[in-house]
Structure formats: C-alpha cells, structure tokens
Amino acid sequence: MVTRGFTGRRPTADSASRIPPGQHEEHGFPVLSAGPTPRVATSDWTFSLRVGPKPVKSWSWDEFNALPMTTMTRDIHCVTTWSKLDTQWEGVLVDDIFAAASLTPPTEFVLAHTVEGYSTNLPLADLTGGKAMVALRYDGAPIEADHGGPARLLVPHLYFWKSAKWVNGLQFTTRDEAGFWELRGYHMRGDPWREQRFTND
Amino acid sequence: MTSGARADAQKWQEATIESLSSFSASIKRVLLRPSVWPRFLPGQHIDLRLTAPDGYHARRSYSVTSAPETEGTFELAIERLPGGEVSAYFHEVAEVGDSIEISGPFAEHFVWRSEQPAAVLLIGGGSGVAPLLSMVRHRAFVANASPMTLLYSARTWDDVIARDELMADESLQQRLRVVFCLTRDNARRAVDYSRRIDSEVLRATLATLSPELTFVCGNNGFVGTIADALVELGADAATIRTERYGG
Numbered sequence: 039m040v041t042r043g044f045t046g047r048r049p050t051a052d053s054a055s056r057i058p059p060g061q062h063e064e065h066g067f068p069v070l071s072a073g074p075t076p077r078v079a080t081s082d083w084t085f086s087l088r089v090g091p092k093p094v095k096s097w098s099w100d101e102f103n104a105l106p107m108t109t110m111t112r113d114i115h116c117v118t119t120w121s122k123l124d125t126q127w128e129g130v131l132v133d134d135i136f137a138a139a140s141l142t143p144p145t146e147f148v149l150a151h152t153v154e155g156y157s158t159n160l161p162l163a164d165l166t167g168g169k170a171m172v173a174l175r176y177d178g179a180p181i182e183a184d185h186g187g188p189a190r191l192l193v194p195h196l197y198f199w200k201s202a203k204w205v206n207g208l209q210f211t212t213r214d215e216a217g218f219w220e221l222r223g224y225h226m227r228g229d230p231w232r233e234q235r236f237t238n239d
Numbered sequence: 240m241t242s243g244a245r246a247d248a249q250k251w252q253e254a255t256i257e258s259l260s261s262f263s264a265s266i267k268r269v270l271l272r273p274s275v276w277p278r279f280l281p282g283q284h285i286d287l288r289l290t291a292p293d294g295y296h297a298r299r300s301y302s303v304t305s306a307p308e309t310e311g312t313f314e315l316a317i318e319r320l321p322g323g324e325v326s327a328y329f330h331e332v333a334e335v336g337d338s339i340e341i342s343g344p345f346a347e348h349f350v351w352r353s354e355q356p357a358a359v360l361l362i363g364g365g366s367g368v369a370p371l372l373s374m375v376r377h378r379a380f381v382a383n384a385s386p387m388t389l390l391y392s393a394r395t396w397d398d399v400i401a402r403d404e405l406m407a408d409e410s411l412q413q414r415l416r417v418v419f420c421l422t423r424d425n426a427r428r429a430v431d432y433s434r435r436i437d438s439e440v441l442r443a444t445l446a447t448l449s450p451e452l453t454f455v456c457g458n459n460g461f462v463g464t465i466a467d468a469l470v471e472l473g474a475d476a477a478t479i480r481t482e483r484y485g486g
C-alpha cells in the first residue's frame with residue numbers, strides 16, 4: 039500500500055544492497071538493553087562451555103585472551119530497524135573456542151548466557167564455520183560496557199539481539215530452547231533478510 | 240500473549256489517521272484507527288510502515304500512549320527528529336484521513352502487568368514518557384492499584400506532554416504521584432524540580448516509594464545515567480526495565 043505523500047530517503051546505491059528490508063542505515067551506535075548496564079571487571083570474568091548442565095571447560099579473562107584472535111568487518115542489523123555497515127570486531131571465533139576445548143559439538147542447538155542472567159538461543163550452524171565470535175574489541179578498542187563489554191557474542195548475519203552482550207558462556211541443548219527475548223515475542227532465529235523479527239514472522 | 244495473538248500482531252493492516260495535533264512544539268499527537276482492533280498491554284509498541292510509490296518502505300516502532308481500555312484507536316507521540324524520515328512525514332506531510340500500515344502490538348518485557356500488585360516507579364525523559372503515559376492512563380481502570388510514581392523529565396513546562404491530564408490524574412487516582420523535572424525551566428509546583436533527574440531526585444523519590452518494578456524510558460544517555468544511579472542507590476538491577484532510543 040503506497041503511503042500518500044511519502045517518498046522516503048533511499049540509502050546510497052552502495053549501501054542499498056546491504057540494508058535488509060524494513061531497515062535504515064544508522065551511523066551512530068545505538069544502545070539497547072532490557073535493564074541496567076552491568077559493570078563486569080575482567081578479573082571477575084570467566085567464560086564457560088557447558089553440555090546440558092555439565093561444565094566442560096572454562097577460561098579466565100587472561101586465558102581467553104590467549105586464544106587465537108580473529109578480526110571481522112561486518113554489517114549489523116538491529117530488530118529495532120537500524121543497520122550499521124562495516125563494523126569492526128576482534129575476538130575469538132566460536133570454532134576456535136570449541137577447538138580449544140577439544141570439543142566436538144554434541145548437539146545442534148546452543149544457548150548463549152550472559153552475566154546478568156539473560157540468554158539467547160542459536161542453532162549451532164549459525165555459530166560455526168567462521169560465522170560468529172566472542173568479540174572482545176570493537177573498532178580497535180575494548181568494547182564499552184554499554185555495548186556489551188568486556189565480551190559480547192557477535193553473530194552478525196542474524197538480528198543483533200542474538201549477539202548477546204556481556205556473554206559469559208555457551209551451553210549445548212538437545213532442543214532449540216527459547217532464550218530471554220525469544221520467550222518475549224521475538225523470533226527463534228532472527229534472519230534480517232527474511233524479516234524474522236517477531237515470533238510468527 | 241497467546242501464539243494466536245502473536246500471529247495476528249505480525250500482520251500488516253491499514254490504519255486511518257483520525258486526528259493529528261500537537262502535544263508540544265516538537266511532539267505530534269497522532270490518533271490511528273486500525274481496521275481491526277488488537278488488544279495491547281501498557282508499554283507495548285506498534286510498528287508503522289510507510290511505502291513510497293516505487294515500493295521502498297520505511298518501518299519504525301512507536302510506543303502506544305493511550306490506555307488499552309481506550310479501544311478503537313492508538314494514540315502515539317511522534318517527536319520530530321533531526322533528519323528523521325518517518326517523523327518528518329508525520330510533522331510535514333500526514334493529514335487526517337490518510338492511511339498507513341501498522342502491525343503489532345509488540346514487546347512483552349517493557350510492559351506493566353497491573354494484575355500483579357507491585358509498587359511501580361516510572362521514569363521518562365522527553366518523548367520517552369510515551370509508554371509510561373499508557374501505564375498511568377491504564378492505572379485509572381485498575382481496581383486497588385498499588386502505589387505508582389511518575390518522574391518525568393522535560394526541557395520546559397510547555398514540553399510536558401499531557402501535562403494537565405497528568406495533574407488531574409494525580410488527584411483522581413489514589414496513590415499516584417507525578418513529579419516533573421524541568422531541565423531548562425523553573426519548577427511550577429512545590430513537588431517539581433528545576434533540574435535533571437539526578438541521584439538526589441532519585442534518593443528523595445525512593446524515600447517515598449519502594450518500587451518493586453521500575454520502568455525507565457528515554458534516550459540512551461538518560462536511561463544509562465538513571466539506571467546506573469538507581470543501582471548505585473541499592474535498587475535490584477533485576478527489577479529495572481529499560482527502553483532506550485537514539486545513539
């Protein structure tokens with residue numbers, strides 16, 4: 039349905055093909071979260087891998103920083119309709135985390151957990167094959183607390199709530215278990231190119 | 240919400256602009272009448288979609304400001320943003336009788352479920368008061384409501400949207416307090432402040448209300464500062480729900 043009198047502001051030709059439907063380009067970096075920003079000291083931070091309830095491996099901040107680092111430049115897409123192009127991240131690929139734990143993924147589904155008790159669910163296939171990392175640096179500097187520092191998950195090909203801030207662990211689950219936002223009306227997978235914003239999209 | 244309600248919510252439907260007026264110099268009051276009325280909860284948003292003749296479309300979320308009990312229309316507060324694509328449309332182009340597409344309601348976290356008795360603190364900055372306004376209005380329909388305080392920061396007395404209504408609500412609704420914090424203007428009432436909402440304002444507020452649930456909405460800097468200050472004053476972070484907009 040055409041809206042009378044609306045012409046809109048098109049993205050530039052260069053970015054048009056990179057902005058998914060219903061999104062617009064944002065040059066700042068908006069902050070969104072469910073509650074107050076937790077302040078996490080790296081001295082208190084640990085990252086753990088679990089299979090079901092069973093802990094498999096955990097790292098301190100220094101140990102985690104000794105894992106192989108990868109840089110990624112990616113476009114990110116927030117479900118609140120902004121997209122930001124060419125964001126630069128550095129961190130540890132999820133593949134490298136599993137390798138460092140000598141872990142062969144035992145199930146097809148993962149819940150990412152965060153320090154303040156939130157979670158988000160992801161199919162394993164969206165985390166592996168170089169597609170996702172636990173990011174420690176953004177734009178050449180440690181990630182600010184508002185943006186999820188000291189560490190956030192980065193799964194740039196899905197809506198950005200899947201890139202959980204303040205991440206502190208991954209847990210394999212036997213089924214695709216809904217995380218915090220997914221229990222509150224958001225889509226289980228969240229592919230921005232298919233506009234999978236809300237539960238039944 | 241049931242999954243059936245969600246399925247309906249995500250569909251686009253046509254809504255007619257029934258009324259268009261000014262809440263303040265920078266905020267339009269827009270009344271939308273959808274073809275099919277979906278129930279919503281105070282705090283939820285709807286999404287609007289504007290489509291250009293070539294099919295290009297822009298989509299934005301707006302919190303509903305009216306009470307769920309005011310059935311038939313959604314009231315929205317649309318602030319004019321610098322360089323805004325959708326807000327400029329509502330401030331410059333839209334007319335009563337125009338049709339736009341909407342979907343929703345959405346969101347289940349920044350929502351006040353009044354059936355759970357709990358003292359509630361609402362803190363809004365500028366147009367961030369929008370979802371909180373829905374909560375205050377909804378409260379008028381709730382029997383035996385728990386105490387509620389609205390702390391509302393605006394630049395000036397004339398930037399306070401629904402000001403007269405909120406002051407009337409305060410005398411009509413038991414145990415509702417409304418406090419205006421004017422950042423660029425003099426306080427008009429003894430209970431108001433002529434400054435931004437800072438730790439001292441929050442401390443004084445918490446001396447009169449022990450919130451079991453706090454909703455904070457506004458631009459990112461506003462919400463960040465207030466959520467941090469509340470946690471520093473001893474509030475349980477798990478009881479604070481935030482909604483932020485802007486960079």
